[in-house]
């Protein structure tokens with residue numbers, strides 16, 4: 001008999017009842033160190049007092065009105081995002097997938113309004129993940145995402161990740177946009193080198209192509225900059241944001257330049273919930289913290305401490321690990337064993353990690369984890385690695 005919850009997820013048999021900072025407490029009382037943050041979401045940890053205050057204050061005043069009316073919390077958050085990024089304008093969504101939908105629509109509408117209606121194709125790269133809607137799975141193109149869900153939305157061109165020749169050869173008169181994660185998340189924490197992001201920007205400028213960054217996972221301070229592309233010193237035309245921006249409350253956004261957004265006039269897009277007062281109250285509190293340069297300095301300092309410990313871990317378990325990679329607190333442990341085995345051993349040793357593709361285990365801790373948390377992370381991952389190591 002089908003379970004009452006549609007069985008699309010493979011869930012670990014863990015039942016968390018409470019969270020405190022970087023810690024999750026199981027129903028049976030066990031305390032787990034959370035190095036996953038609900039997949040890069042809880043950027044300020046669990047039950048952060050400032051976020052709880054922002055949420056409860058708004059909850060006592062007004063939850064939802066719809067976008068038929070002005071929403072001051074939304075305008076405030078949009079202004080903060082505009083002031084802190086390349087963007088001139090912001091649309092709020094509830095998720096990364098919805099941000100992908102709008103990014104695709106916006107790019108196509110731009111060229112339509114330019115009178116270049118043929119420029120509908122969007123180039124994406126192997127290992128990418130942009131969500132689970134019909135457009136987002138078409139963007140991925142991976143068989144495990146699209147199989148059985150056809151007809152697949154047309155207009156996506158899939159290229160091997162990191163193949164510059166294939167990219168140059170793939171650009172035609174119908175290319176409208178390039179969509180890329182500056183650091184691939186689900187694909188296994190694969191940062192695009194800074195010079196390649198610069199090269200992409202140059203290519204897009206030269207050929208007249210919109211550049212879309214998906215910073216749903218790598219954005220909001222995760223890599224030690226507010227957005228990962230800042231490390232490369234280039235900016236996109238359109239950017240998808242979600243996960244960390246709500247700190248655990250469902251919220252996403254599309255940021256864009258005035259130029260790229262010009263086709264999205266009144267009536268061309270909408271969302272009932274998107275950017276409602278509750279979500280934006282929390283989003284404002286998250287943004288105030290995460291956009292503070294002093295906070296980002298601390299992220300980088302802690303990332304350095306954790307990285308050092310992880311290099312030691314990899315050296316101590318050469319039969320389990322191949323390498324550490326990633327940027328800031330978006331870290332991948334490239335494994336020689338099945339990553340699921342290490343994640344399971346982590347559960348036994350009360351530490352939470354997240355598997356990814358390319359044989360990688362992801363560490364995406366709260367950005368405000370403490371030095372004690374980092375020491376605990378090293379101890380618990382060491383035990384987990386010892387347990388998961390091949391025998392003999």
Ligand SMILES: *Cc1c(COP(=O)(O)O)cnc(C)c1O
Nearest residue numbers: 095096097129130131185216217
């Ligand atoms: C998680 C993710 C998405 C999809 O976000 P949802 O909120 O799950 O819809 C899109 N892009 C990237 C890079 C992601 O990591």
